[in-house]
Amino acid sequence: MEVIDQWVAEFILRRQHNPRVAPTNLISALQLGDSSDCIKLKVSSVLRDISNSLIRGTIDEGMLDLLEILEKLLLQQHSLLMESHKSAYSWTAAECTLRFMWPMFASDGLFTEALERIWTKRIGILKESGSDLVTHDLLKWETDFNKALEEHELYQRIRETNIRYTAISFLTQLLKEQWALLGSSSLESVAQRRFLKRKAVNVEGDVVDNRGDQSAVDESTRGLESDIVDVINEQRGGEDRNGNNRENANDGEGMECPENDGIDNGNVADEEHTMGAQEQEHEPSLDKGDKTVARELKDYLLEIQRHIDPSIRRGEEPNTAINHSVDDVTPQPTRVNRTGTGGQDHNEATDNVNEKGSDSKGTWSSRIRPRLPTPVPLNVSPLKKGGLAKPHVRRPKKFWTPEEVEALREGVKEYGKSWKDIKNGNPALFAERTEVDLKDKWRNLVGG
DNA sequence: GTAGGGTTATTA
């Protein structure tokens, strides 16, 4: 099961867009080791965290943590640090400092504290460790910030610079390059090969599908034999996937960035839709063993999702879809995740209607979009009533830490009195606070 | 989801 662990984790990490589910939860749930594949998974996890932060628009010192962790992981892989990584770090550090330059004068104290925390301590440690993140650019920023302490004009100039935009650009570039380096996930590679294999068989058997891309079919036909060998090798031990990645990069599939997912694979999935009925009637392409593996894989995936998101109900029939046709290991968990974590109180009949969309023939067959367990509606937030369902039981009093207060101040500065956004902007720190808590604390702080 | 009034516990 270890290989499947890695495949599923890798797949979820690359495809999920739901910031509610922290990739680190998934990684800790799977208890990964330090093998090459596991390090790749950890890299995926960090990239997903960075991506989620960008989606939330959060560029804070947590981002610096992630970039530092990423550097360590890449070192373990003996990979060279990319320029985009170094630049992203410099500009993110600058942006983190700029956040504390909102007062008109450097003497306010916030700026001094930020300089101490970010540049003296954090980057000081980086310098001592000989990190490649310490670049000429970074040192230039350090010099400028230190000068800005003394020179009001420079302070004002930096203060008005749009550092954030550049930081986001470099972070985005870093993500793109790193995802491309990782190539397709194992599950996607297998799904793509399986699809191309079927298509190739169709072409050879004069069941020509002119709607598809003929060159892709030719390509797949040429690479079919070696692909199958690769798949078998992967299934045996998940080793040496570099060759696959290069190959995928050549045909364009491997360059897929998860931020754009749903494009390349969406095409694959669409193509599969058009073939679905035909396959089911004339081409029972999977043997019993394949079906068992596919079913187990989906069960296991749902189990993991329950692990990281308890709102997914246990005991639903996750295999309903699979029972109709189980030859599907195409990228579906994204959809599972999006709908499965909604926490909406709706019945299954509604789910099915939605899944089929406006197409009464059900083009989005349940084979492509597995039926999802409807989350159990919570009668009470886990934060309320101290986790107890009983009424009139107060939560234990938990005093606010300085970090929480500081994050709240920052949040109000950034989002205004949008307590939900502030909470979502720092989900880890505010995990045990409700939006009302944030509002109440702010009321205390401003003396309202 | 948010605002505002109310309640409870703690401290001076």
Add this chain to the structure above:
DNA sequence: TAATAACCCTAC
């Protein structure tokens, strides 16, 4: 007993 902090309830 008043002030304060954290939490709760309810209307919008």
